[in-house]
Amino acid sequence: EPEVTQTPSHQVTQMGQEVILRCVPISNHLYFYWYRQILGQKVEFLVSFYNNEISEKSEIFDDQFSVERPDGSNFTLKIRSTKLEDSAMYFCASSESQGFRGTEAFFGQGTRLTVV
């Protein structure tokens, strides 16, 4: 079964440092997403990406966040200056079509980011 892969599985960083979380979506998918889940809380939408641009973002996705598809396979989330409250599990997802349009979104296993 095709899968979304994320690296690293766990990253520890110091407050104020930049981090880049990496994802390889499923190869024929066109829509890409980042979500985060703070420990014990619900899965929160951050951003969706299609055709090399952001198609929608939540209010969480402020200026310290950015996304990029640097080549044909990777999809990255950059956090410029991490804060303690950025500690969470970050999930990448991809789908053939947008949102509810008939196909499921596939989620990766997540990157646990710990900011100290």
Place this chain on the structure above:
Amino acid sequence: LAKTTQPISMDSYEGQEVNITCSHNNIATNDYITWYQQFPSQGPRFIIQGYKTKVTNEVASLFIPADRKSSTLSLPRVSLSDTAVYYCLVGSRNSGNTPLVFGKGTRLSVIA
């Protein structure tokens, strides 16, 4: 997006059928109902999607009454490995930008 309401948690013994009901009183004509499952420390996983009546796959069944204001996810003969959080999502297949928006879900604990 239509607001959904689910029980916060449920307990079940192994081998029993589990039914998790989701209320979505404001569901729109074009909205579909989708359920995801999330195991601890893993990403959500699609289970099933439906519009009306009944949908069944190898994992679960989804029952949707005629008024579509609620839906019930049915897991037959659960095992310990079905312990997870189950999310009900409602959204339109015809709208442009509709990312999946998760609620708090239902935490199902299966007991031996």
